[in-house]
Amino acid sequence: MKPHLTSISDIAKALGVSPSTVSRALKDHPDISEGTREKIKAFAAKVNYRPNALALSLKKQVSHTIGIVIPEIVHHFFSSIISGIEDIAYSKGYRVMICQSNEDFGREEMNVQALLDHRVDGLLVCMSKSTEDFSHFLSVYRSQIPMVFFDRVCKEIDTDRVITDDFNGARLITSHLIETGCRKILHLGTQPHLHIGQERLQGYMQALKDNNIPFVPELALKCDTPQTVLEHKDIILSMADKIDGVFAVNDSTAITAMHILRENGYRIPENISVAGFGDDPVANLVFPTLTTLEQQGYQMGQEAMNLLLERLSQPESELKSRIKVFQPELKKRNSTKAIKAK
Amino acid sequence: MKPHLTSISDIAKALGVSPSTVSRALKDHPDISEGTREKIKAFAAKVNYRPNALALSLKKQVSHTIGIVIPEIVHHFFSSIISGIEDIAYSKGYRVMICQSNEDFGREEMNVQALLDHRVDGLLVCMSKSTEDFSHFLSVYRSQIPMVFFDRVCKEIDTDRVITDDFNGARLITSHLIETGCRKILHLGTQPHLHIGQERLQGYMQALKDNNIPFVPELALKCDTPQTVLEHKDIILSMADKIDGVFAVNDSTAITAMHILRENGYRIPENISVAGFGDDPVANLVFPTLTTLEQQGYQMGQEAMNLLLERLSQPESELKSRIKVFQPELKKRNSTKAIKAK
DNA sequence: AACGTTGTCGCAAACGTTTGCGGTAAAAAA
DNA sequence: TTTTTTACCGCAAACGTTTGCGACAACGTT
Structure with a gap:
């Protein structure tokens, strides 16, 4: 049993209408009469119809998905960045694909390639320790796909960056x-x-x-x-x-x-x-x-995603690349001595 | 500037052949003469052609992507599971989409829905603490999409499971x-x-x-x-x-x-x-x-992915669902006393 | 000379959607 | 009654691929 999820044409066939009518009805296009619209919507709800995101992305040429390339999610700093990214992304209707490079250059290359293959709308990346060659990022840059670096940035490429001071x-x-x-x-x-x-x-x-x-x-x-x-x-x-x-x-x-x-x-x-x-x-x-x-990992993630969103909403604009700097804050604890009263 | 990556028909147009010829040439189909095959491959390499994963998934009805639903990646146990999953997945040519539920039922529901929308081939899930309603998982189960639970399993649904004892x-x-x-x-x-x-x-x-x-x-x-x-x-x-x-x-x-x-x-x-x-x-x-x-988080992740791979490779088979149990090992340290010599 | 092979290639449909355009009927206007 | 408008809907192309099938040469076979 191959798991076939119901499609628009399934609905069309079942109801004796054309796929275009179903498509329009589902998105309240005025061309569709109230009767058929209701009928289609009811049926779609009954069979729990969900649009095929792949087909949609292919058709619309936008995937509403952004790719994250990050060294290792085990580290708290990185996973809090991811949370920051996700929270903004979700609220704007974007999905994220997370790829770990494991601090390995080869894997990092594979990751950005795979993300491009999946036609992500943009890239959020923190370089691995071992990358000294930036050609994979350069090719992203040249193909005009928005990309913002965070934490470990690539200063050889002129993109938006989010860093700590x-x-x-x-x-x-x-x-x-x-x-x-x-x-x-x-x-x-x-x-x-x-x-x-x-x-x-x-x-x-x-x-x-x-x-x-x-x-x-x-x-x-x-x-x-x-x-x-x-x-x-x-x-x-x-x-x-x-x-x-x-x-x-x-x-x-x-x-x-x-x-x-x-x-x-x-x-x-x-x-x-x-x-x-x-x-x-x-x-x-x-x-x-x-x-x-x-x-402030969480905030840095949010900021990075916000920068990316701006690029995505204004694809034509030739925005100058921006650099957001976060000031780290001293947390005085017990592994250092108290400051001597002078 | 919308970032248009080069497609098969771009190559076809540039070389004065049909898209089908390009497609076949790139995958060494015997119908194509050596001359045109070489010509096409050379050109494809030059323009750095990469097949559109979305179109491929849509056409083949397989995405070679599996979805992970997990509470929070900040926890070491969960992130090591993810590493185990990824390492197996990558070696078999699968990509993973990771979704965090943040221990929130609603977000978990959204996550599985989004993964289904993206037509993942299978699901790997660890339930959130707050889910007591399993209808979203049940609908996955009914649509015949392979799913294996790990760690926090849903015993109401008959699927493969990977747990610790x-x-x-x-x-x-x-x-x-x-x-x-x-x-x-x-x-x-x-x-x-x-x-x-x-x-x-x-x-x-x-x-x-x-x-x-x-x-x-x-x-x-x-x-x-x-x-x-x-x-x-x-x-x-x-x-x-x-x-x-x-x-x-x-x-x-x-x-x-x-x-x-x-x-x-x-x-x-x-x-x-x-x-x-x-x-x-x-x-x-x-x-x-x-x-x-x-x-053993890493091993559990590997095992879970392996179980899923078996399901994916034998879609027809009515395998009985399997339960893999890992035995935890005592790590004696200094927060407990030494065992008294009797 | 007529036939069957073989080697190369293109057409078109399909995957699930969207959308411009055209069509048909009924309703409104002349 | 004829014409124009309006309401409603379907066709078909397109996104990027794959693939069965057919086409058409240039062969080799009788």
């Missing part, structure tokens, strides 16, 4: 570490080609500079996941006696670093202060609770 | 609490209409019975989220002196309960032991680390 955030939290007495702060950052990681590193360096603390290159590690922290465990522990603070590029690495430090007898924050980025819910659950920066 | 898991971990010396164990559970919650409550009760400990109804609270824990804060604290263990229906409520207990001077596990369900990654990050049950 990574530079300022990093500067803010590094300054906080310094205010609480830290002088030798280890930075756990990302690969250099990630824009976001560059900004955070720069913010960290700026805070040092602001406070006349020299930047020590050895104190900046490429280490941005729990796994890489564990791989660098020996290095980190070998430096532990020489540092009094850690600023990690995200909360999960901050927490992992905090754990290996505690396991080896260091007290947080008495010996070493630790700070993260993102304010993942776990930050409140770990011991000690983690000082970090709140990133 | 909630009864056994609850019995296992409650027994562990008892072995470590607990006698008065508070159970934080879900609404009674959730099958999963019933099973866990029954497992809890069975473990008590196994050890000749009377079941005290007052010790079973309906409280299954961090929010509801906070709402019941006073009640829980008022009972804290009379209990020596807590078994919560999931990790986040266990952790929240653990926190309010610690904040009020109770030591975990010396005064009160705490156990969860699910082995969320945070269980390893909180203090003390949480004893819980590992649920």
Whole structure:
């Protein structure tokens, strides 16, 4: 039994009218008499008729579907972005197709291709860590399909973007570490080609500079996941006696670093202060609770979707591309010391 | 500028052949001469031709897309299920559309409707907490569209299911609490209409019975989220002196309960032991680390997708519906005491 | 020379919709 | 009564594909 859902022509045949009449009746076209209109509507309701979205998209050349390409939905920041996107999208009658790249370039390429194949009306994307080639995005750009980047943006392509002020955030939290007495702060950052990681590193360096603390290159590690922290465990522990603070590029690495430090007898924050980025819910659950920066994922998702909607509603207009910047907010918790009363 | 992607007839026009020839050439149909085949393939590659998935689905009456209806992707258990599903799906050439119900019945209804509108080939669903009416699923069932439930199943409908052995898991971990010396164990559970919650409550009760400990109804609270824990804060604290263990229906409520207990001077596990369900990654990050049950989300997702694939490949067969049961594994950590050497 | 093969290709229908246009009847206007 | 209007409805094309069937050459076979 192949599952055949009832179509307009099924209704037409059953009622002895033409498909066009059914189509018009269902959407209250004035050409249809009240009698047949009611008859058709009643029958359609009885058999629970639902228009075939595929046929509709094909005919209308609009799918009312937007595609999301995102690294991994397991991370709270990303899933809250998705919620923000979805809530706006649903309220405007759009559906979303979510694709995970799993931080893998090849999968990311496949994902955008599949979304284009499905003729999404627009794309919302956060790049994977491993993409350094942007040709797949460039081809989207050239085929005039609206696309907005969020969080991890592609600065080589001129599109709308929604980002957090990574530079300022990093500067803010590094300054906080310094205010609480830290002088030798280890930075756990990302690969250099990630824009976001560059900004955070720069913010960290700026805070040092602001406070006349020299930047020590050895104190900046490429280490941005729990796994890489564990791989660098020996290095980190070998430096532990020489540092009094850690600023990690995200909360999960901050927490992992905090754990290996505690396991080896260091007290947080008495010996070493630790700070993260993102304010993942776990930050409140770990011991000690983690000082970090709140990133407004949900709002960023909403904003990204709103930007996309504007593009979709004005396909002709040559809008200049816009950049929305969200300011992260410091969440002071127990992994950093209280600020000394001077 | 409307973004028109190149179609088969575009190629046909450009090369002075018919669309059918292009179609056949691209798929190496023997009717086409090598010359024209090469010419067509070369041109298609040059313009980066990609078949329109919508038109294909409409024509073939198969979308190679499956729909997922899931409560909330923020939870690690659910997002690992999704990863399991995706990995199998992708390897078999299927795409997935993910819909979040946000534990809301109305949204769940909308979601399955939208997925049906998009003519998904099959459905993978985990019910929301609030659904007590199953008519939307029943109509899927009646229209012969393959559907498999996972985790929170609908036992009113005879479909394939992938579940964890909630009864056994609850019995296992409650027994562990008892072995470590607990006698008065508070159970934080879900609404009674959730099958999963019933099973866990029954497992809890069975473990008590196994050890000749009377079941005290007052010790079973309906409280299954961090929010509801906070709402019941006073009640829980008022009972804290009379209990020596807590078994919560999931990790986040266990952790929240653990926190309010610690904040009020109770030591975990010396005064009160705490156990969860699910082995969320945070269980390893909180203090003390949480004893819980590992649920193999990724494998469950894989299994669910495999069951669905079998249905899809044998549409005619009247397979009896199958139930796959996963055994959760006890993860002993520091929120429960060591088992006394006898 | 007449026939059957074989190799290449196009026509047209179909999937489910929408919509411009034309048609037919009855009603209104002349 | 004839003509024009109005109300109502169907035809057919189109969106991008696939595919059965038929067409028409250029062959090979008697």
